Each structure stands twice: as structure tokens, then as C-alpha cells.
Amino acid sequence: MKNKLLIIFVTIALFLAIAAGVVFSGVLTIPTAASLAKATEVQSYDILAAQYQRETDILADYGKGNYSPQHPYIIQDPYQANPLSALILFETTEPAQTTVTVMGKNQYSTFTYTSTGFTTHHEIAVLGLYAGQKNQVELAINYQNGQKEVSEQTVQTEALPYDFPNLKVQVSQPDKMEPGVDLMISCLDTNYSYLLDANGDVRGYFTNKNFGHCTAMRVLQNGHLLTTGDVLKLMPYNMYTLWEMNLLGKVFVEYEIPNAVHHDIIELSNGDFLATSNNAAMPQAYDSREDVVIRINRQTGAVTDQYDLRQIMDEHRGPFTNYTPGVIHAPNMDWAHLNSVEMDAADNSIIVSSPIQSTVVKFNADSRQIDWIISSPEGWSGADSKYQQYLLTPVGENFEWSWGQHAAKILPDTDNDPNTTDILLMDNGQARSFTQDQSVAPADNYSRAVIYRINETNKTIQQLWEFGKELGSSAYATFLGDADLLPLTGNINIDFGGMLRQNGVPVDNIVSGVIGKTQVRSRVVEVQPGGQEVFDVSVTPNHTSDSETYQVRKIALYNPSIEYALGASEGQRKGEIQANSPTTYKLPGFFIPRLTVSFKQLYQQNSTLVVEGNFLYQNQAYALGKILLVLKNSGQQYIFATNSGLNGEFAGRLDLSGVKPGEYAIYVVGGVVDGMDALGKIKPGYNAAGYKIDVK
Amino acid sequence: MQKKFINSLFFVFIVCCSLLVASCQTPKKTPAPDLNWQVAVSKFEIKDSLAAVEGVTQYDGSILNVTHTQTPDSGKVYLILEATVSKVGNQSDPFDWQWLVVKDSAGNSYSRMENDSFLDQYQFSPRITGLELRLGEYSGWMCFEIPAAAAKAKLTLTYTAAGSQQEIVLQK
Numbered sequence: 001m002k003n004k005l006l007i008i009f010v011t012i013a014l015f016l017a018i019a020a021g022v023v024f025s026g027v028l029t030i031p032t033a034a035s036l037a038k039a040t041e042v043q044s045y046d047i048l049a050a051q052y053q054r055e056t057d058i059l060a061d062y063g064k065g066n067y068s069p070q071h072p073y074i075i076q077d078p079y080q081a082n083p084l085s086a087l088i089l090f091e092t093t094e095p096a097q098t099t100v101t102v103m104g105k106n107q108y109s110t111f112t113y114t115s116t117g118f119t120t121h122h123e124i125a126v127l128g129l130y131a132g133q134k135n136q137v138e139l140a141i142n143y144q145n146g147q148k149e150v151s152e153q154t155v156q157t158e159a160l161p162y163d164f165p166n167l168k169v170q171v172s173q174p175d176k177m178e179p180g181v182d183l184m185i186s187c188l189d190t191n192y193s194y195l196l197d198a199n200g201d202v203r204g205y206f207t208n209k210n211f212g213h214c215t216a217m218r219v220l221q222n223g224h225l226l227t228t229g230d231v232l233k234l235m236p237y238n239m240y241t242l243w244e245m246n247l248l249g250k251v252f253v254e255y256e257i258p259n260a261v262h263h264d265i266i267e268l269s270n271g272d273f274l275a276t277s278n279n280a281a282m283p284q285a286y287d288s289r290e291d292v293v294i295r296i297n298r299q300t301g302a303v304t305d306q307y308d309l310r311q312i313m314d315e316h317r318g319p320f321t322n323y324t325p326g327v328i329h330a331p332n333m334d335w336a337h338l339n340s341v342e343m344d345a346a347d348n349s350i351i352v353s354s355p356i357q358s359t360v361v362k363f364n365a366d367s368r369q370i371d372w373i374i375s376s377p378e379g380w381s382g383a384d385s386k387y388q389q390y391l392l393t394p395v396g397e398n399f400e401w402s403w404g405q406h407a408a409k410i411l412p413d414t415d416n417d418p419n420t421t422d423i424l425l426m427d428n429g430q431a432r433s434f435t436q437d438q439s440v441a442p443a444d445n446y447s448r449a450v451i452y453r454i455n456e457t458n459k460t461i462q463q464l465w466e467f468g469k470e471l472g473s474s475a476y477a478t479f480l481g482d483a484d485l486l487p488l489t490g491n492i493n494i495d496f497g498g499m500l501r502q503n504g505v506p507v508d509n510i511v512s513g514v515i516g517k518t519q520v521r522s523r524v525v526e527v528q529p530g531g532q533e534v535f536d537v538s539v540t541p542n543h544t545s546d547s548e549t550y551q552v553r554k555i556a557l558y559n560p561s562i563e564y565a566l567g568a569s570e571g572q573r574k575g576e577i578q579a580n581s582p583t584t585y586k587l588p589g590f591f592i593p594r595l596t597v598s599f600k601q602l603y604q605q606n607s608t609l610v611v612e613g614n615f616l617y618q619n620q621a622y623a624l625g626k627i628l629l630v631l632k633n634s635g636q637q638y639i640f641a642t643n644s645g646l647n648g649e650f651a652g653r654l655d656l657s658g659v660k661p662g663e664y665a666i667y668v669v670g671g672v673v674d675g676m677d678a679l680g681k682i683k684p685g686y687n688a689a690g691y692k693i694d695v696k
Numbered sequence: 697m698q699k700k701f702i703n704s705l706f707f708v709f710i711v712c713c714s715l716l717v718a719s720c721q722t723p724k725k726t727p728a729p730d731l732n733w734q735v736a737v738s739k740f741e742i743k744d745s746l747a748a749v750e751g752v753t754q755y756d757g758s759i760l761n762v763t764h765t766q767t768p769d770s771g772k773v774y775l776i777l778e779a780t781v782s783k784v785g786n787q788s789d790p791f792d793w794q795w796l797v798v799k800d801s802a803g804n805s806y807s808r809m810e811n812d813s814f815l816d817q818y819q820f821s822p823r824i825t826g827l828e829l830r831l832g833e834y835s836g837w838m839c840f841e842i843p844a845a846a847a848k849a850k851l852t853l854t855y856t857a858a859g860s861q862q863e864i865v866l867q868k
Contacts, residue, residue: 057831057832058830058831061783061788061830061831062788063788064786064787064788065787065788073788073830074790074828075830075831076827076828076830077825077827080825083825083827132810132811156828157827158811158813158825158826158827159810159811159813160813161813161816162813162814162816162817163816163817543764543817
């Protein structure tokens, strides 16, 4: 009897040991042929190759017919990027120069471009079509032999998308406005970047909401548009790539920037770029972000210089801001949040704006020595008293300091005094105080564009001009925004970019707005120097919570860079690709089905996997979390950390170069942090993501 | 007796299966030779309204459900198609949406809605662009608004551009 009990006991113990061994070995998570068959294959994608292929296909299709000015080949949205654009192709028997005219409602909204040379093969970009209309496009052909020909074409476009923001034009005086179109740049990935004409009509928009996040778009000397691309390094806008592109959506050069770029980028006189950026090791191996300015060599794409604000300013200075919630042990301290950069070539110095510190700092590019700081005198005591020597003394009347400012730019010299520098910036006015108890409530606050004159010898600051205070809290924008001097008219284009509203009432919860929990509106006003409004448009959300305008840029719709030959060459890729290498993590031996993952982007680009997504933990979004991607088959497993953001967001680019060729299931592992301490214990989950990847 | 009962049961099962298959909303494809543009419909749905509940996460982590609705004009329904439009021929003629129509049993034609961008919001995503197509393959959803009475009878989808005559029976 005893022996029998012993045998049963040993058998059960053996069975349990084997079962435990099986369970914890991870064998239960090895993908089966059936599960792989059900999984969705990750696609390969490379925007440069895809666009080149598209151009080749267009030319091949065009080659199947005979096209003339009266019967041209028209392809709408040729790069599937801007639905209010088209390409017109045709041949002429004699060399000719073409003029394309996109008819508008009046002379200020009619756009014309004449090609620079005489050819027999014609590729004409059509920009500025209206949405949901039969657009009239005129082609005027001027032959070299003196003959002329006109061709009228009609291009029917679709209505704007259902979630396109609502635009309400309150003032429009086109004859007093700067010529061109307003490029309305989005910040959040639920909003569009688009073009507005002088009447406030949409004349172009980009369907890809993943590029140009919260970063300037600037027209380069060569006519191309420069902004950030669509590979996200860290939420919500630190992007791995820069795109040199045009308004059709064609990318000519993609720059790979390991540091990632956010907020601002400018072209220097030699063609290089200066950008607000990060330490390249951020976020995995560097504990702060958005506090470095980088210089990028235009020819190679390499980062050739870095200006680390932590070596110039005090990262521990802590003014009150509305960038909450406060996260204990935040993995990447955002103490500076640099949002603009400017080069003062006169003395080789750099001017940066830090809205979190409510400071604009000028420092020498060689010595890193501070020249001056635009800042209220509040909060420069104790360890920071050493910076008091750089603070400027206000002179003159009606002076007010700027708070949470954006877009600090040097203006052209108007007083012929080499000792002075005029600075235009957007004073958002956030809090208007260093401390919370003294801060101004949003309902009583205002935002404004302001011009300061700084006397660098006397270390004084004078307020020359302002606009926006008179609008009161109706235009109060806690965050985002821009102010540009327009060169032809002297008007100033002002963007009240991030107007946070709850039930129409101004509030200050920035993070809540960024993650879609509080409505973000915006307003763009063009004013004459005397303060008369000549354009005023309000932007409100439509089926989303966001209608922010990160910046507004007045640009010419056409410039000569729009002339290029289809299929001549693939776009160039420059710079250094950064991707996360495999890491270690103790994987559970079995699935813990608590994670629901959705991918916004998941594609293989050469030897990397681009990832951007959101996860829920037991169907709920948590403030803090960590997601790792596991590539697993019967023989191999590779674990990659992604970069975490708030509210279940994750992103990154994973290095597949060391992954053995084969087919892998993709799993997600990780979870959420209980509480608000980023270093806290993770509540785990482990799920199949529903995808597989074939690594060659 | 028992065998007879089992046979009857089997017969009923087969009939049920047949009915089930017949009731599925899958269109009958009518292959047409020498197409320049080919339309293939993978499924379609008829809806008298569309509703979507958007879960908006609140600061405290709770979810606020916001309901969105979209309704056709009075007496009409939405016919929502998932289709693939592919350039398969060698001619360079574009795919022109005006030649793609739904026809009812009385011979009336209905064009694609001028603006069906709302489909994305109701999980009919991706939507096929309504721009004139020149090349390549496009897959996604599109929407027609048709009389509710017509939706109960025979419906066909036709594309009648030169070189691309095609008819797909959606329902008999």
C-alpha cells in the first residue's frame, strides 16, 4: 500500500516537474506552422525606392499613348501624398515653354508658373487645386518659333477628408496680404499639414500625418521643402529622418539623423543644417532629451557638431510649467524642450528658445559662452545666481517678459546700430510666472507676438512691438505657435498654435492636449505693422480633438525646384541609420494575454524594422509602460526594446542585421508601470502581435 | 428507423449549409476578357445607418464612449463595397469613377458618393481614393447611396468604359 502511494506520489511529482519544465522552458510560445500561417506578413517599404518605382510606372504608362497639349496625360496626386496636386505630361512637335495656371476665385488665389526652358517633352506640376471641385487648369504653350497654343483642362478633385479641421475665416483682405500661401504645419499625428490661400481656401494637404510632426517646414535655397520624415524615435515628435521634398510629396533626399530632430531646423548660408535635437544615446542610454542643437553636414548627412545645453545652462533649474503630469524618475528629463534655433552669423553665435525655462539664450558657437539670456529675473537665485550676469535689463515703456515662448528669430537690422539685435518671438504667455502660486489663470491670460530690441553692449532689452494681447484669452495658446516677419509687405504672420479648450474655456493641460484628452484649437492672424488684421482664420477640430497649428509659414506655391525629370534618379539617402540592437529580457515561459497592440507603422526597411504603435494593458491605457518586440521561431529568439511614450505609445527602429534569416513570429512583451514612477515594477504581459516577418 | 432518422438529419444539415452559403454577401464574379481596368468585389454591406463608438480615454484612465452616426438621405441606404481596382491592360486610359455604377433591377444607375470619406471613421478602412486612377492597384472601401427598395432586389456593379466592360452581380 505504502509502495503504491509512493509510486503515485513520485509519478505526480515527476509529472508536475515535467509540466513545469515544459511551461517555463518557453516551448509553449514557439510559433507553430498554423499560427505563422494566420499571422500577417510585415511588408518591406522604402519611400525612396517606392517613389522611384512610381515615377518609372508613370512614364511607362505615359509611353503607351500619344499625348499632346490638347490631349495631355494627367495623373492626379502622383506620389499619393497631396490629393490636391497633379502632373500633366505631353509632347510638342517643336520646343516650347509652358505656363500652367490654376484658376482661383480671384487674382490672389490664381497660381501661375512658367517653365524655365524650351523642350518637346513636358512634365508640368499642378499645385493648388481646390478640394471637391472641377478645377480649371490652363496650359499656355509658347513655341520657340513664336507660335502660341492654349489648352484648357479640367481636374476633378475629391472633397476634404471627414476629419479635416474646420476653418473659419474672419478677416481676409488679399490685396494687403503677403503673396503666397500659408503652410499650416501640424504637430500631432491626428492632424493634417495643409496650404491655405488668401481667401482661406485649402489648396493642398498632405495625407501622411506622420511626417513633419511639430517641426518647422522651411523652404531651402534650392526651393525644396525641408522637414522631418516619418520614422519616429521617441514620442511624440522626435524623428529619425529629415526629408528634402516638394509639395507633390516627392522626397529628393532623406537624411538619417541618429540624434533625432524635433521642433526646428534651419539652413545655414553654406547649405548645412542646424537643428534642435538630442544626445544620440537618448532615450535608452541618456537621461534627458530635447536639449541639444546639432549641425548637419548637407553633403554627407553626418552630425558634425553638437551644442549640449546641459553644458551651457542648469538642467536642474525648475520653473513652474504646465508640462504635467509629473512623472517620478522620468526616464528622459525634458528640462529644456528646445523649440527654436537661430544662427547669428554676425558673431558666430546660436540663439535657442527653451519654453520650459521661459528663456531665450544666445551663446557663442565656438566657446559655448553665453552672451545674454532673455528671461524674467525670477528664479535665478542660489545655484543659478551665476547666470544673473547674462540677464538683460528692461528699458522703455510697456515692457513685458515672454513666457513659454516659441520661434525666436533675428529680424533684419533697422537701426544701423551694430550693438543691437532685434528678436521676434511668439510669447505664448504660459503661466506668466516662475511659480505656480503666482501664475496667471488661462481665462485671464493672453498670447502675443513681440519684438524685442537687445543692446548687447549695454545688456538692455526694449519692447518695440506686440500684437495679441488685445485679443485676450480668446487667442490664448498655452503651447505651440509662431511669428514670422513677411519680407515683401512687412506684415507679421502670427500663429496662436495650441489653444487648449475644455467646453470652450481656456485651460493649460498641455499633456492632456497632446494625448488627445483636451481639445486643441488654433488661430492664424496676419497683421500689418500698425496692428491692422488682414487675415484671421480660426481652426477647430473635426472628429478629433486636435486642430493645432505648430507653425505657419508663408511660402510661394511654385518655385523652379518643381521642375525635375521623372524617373531620372532615386532619391538619395544620407547620414547614419540608428537602430536598436537586440537586448536581454527574462521572457515569461508562457503567454500572459494582457496586451492589446495596434501598429500605426510596422514595416521592414532594408535591415531594419520600423515600429510605431499603441498598447492597452487589460484594455486600458496607462501613463507609463514598456514594450519589447520578440522575434521568435523554433530555433531563434531576438528581443528588442522599443522607446516608450506616454499613454501606451511606443516606437523605434530595430536592427535586423544580426538576425538569422528565416521566418519569425512577432510577439510583444512588457507591460505597464504601476503608479507614476518610471523605475517602478512592471506588471507583465506577453502576447502574439499577429504579425510575422521574413528576414532575408 | 434510426438510419432513416440519421439520413434525414444529414439532409437537413446539408440544406442548412447550402442556405448559409447562399445567404453570404459575396458577389458573383463575371470574368470579362481583355480588360484594361479590372474591378473585383470581395464583399459588400447594405446599411441604413452607420454608427461608431469612439472610446476616449480620460485622465483617470476611464473610457468615455462618444458615439458617431452617419445616415443616408431619407428612403435610402448605403451600399458599401470592398473592392480592388487594378490596371491589368496595356492601354493608358484612366479609371474614371463616373463609369462605375450600381444598377438596380429596374435599370436605374447610381454613382459612387461624391464624398464617402466618412467610411474611414466607421472602420471601413482603407477607403479607395475617388481621384481618377492612372496605374497600379487600389484596394479598399467605397460607398453608394441607393433607394432602400432597390437594395432588396437584384443589384449589379458595372464598369463600362471603353476596353473595360465589366459586370458584377452583387445580389440576385
